[in-house]
Amino acid sequence: MKHIVKFINTNESFEIKESEYMLDALQAHKLDLPFSCGSGVCGACVMQVSGEVKWMSPNHCLSPGEVEDGFILPCICKAKESIEVLD
Numbered sequence: 469m470k471h472i473v474k475f476i477n478t479n480e481s482f483e484i485k486e487s488e489y490m491l492d493a494l495q496a497h498k499l500d501l502p503f504s505c506g507s508g509v510c511g512a513c514v515m516q517v518s519g520e521v522k523w524m525s526p527n528h529c530l531s532p533g534e535v536e537d538g539f540i541l542p543c544i545c546k547a548k549e550s551i552e553v554l555d
């Protein structure tokens with residue numbers, strides 16, 4: 469199954485497979501997103517989104533409040549539906 473990732477600031481969008489890690493999809497589309505550990509530890513890749521994601525590993529750096537506010541770590545998240553990237 470595929471979903472759409474849309475960047476609110478630039479109005480860019482692309483398709484993402486539900487099986488794909490979001491960071492991999494962003495890099496495949498040549499989007500320059502900072503990252504380091506690739507495993508949910510460093511927080512370098514953090515972004516704020518609207519839309520439901522599936523966390524594939526434990527999050528080691530975001531607080532429950534940040535997650536509630538839509539912050540995700542795309543290196544360990546997959547899209548469960550279409551996603552809008554807010555920041």
Ligand code: FES
Binds near residue numbers: 507542544
């Ligand atoms: S790259 Fe370290 S948390 Fe995503």
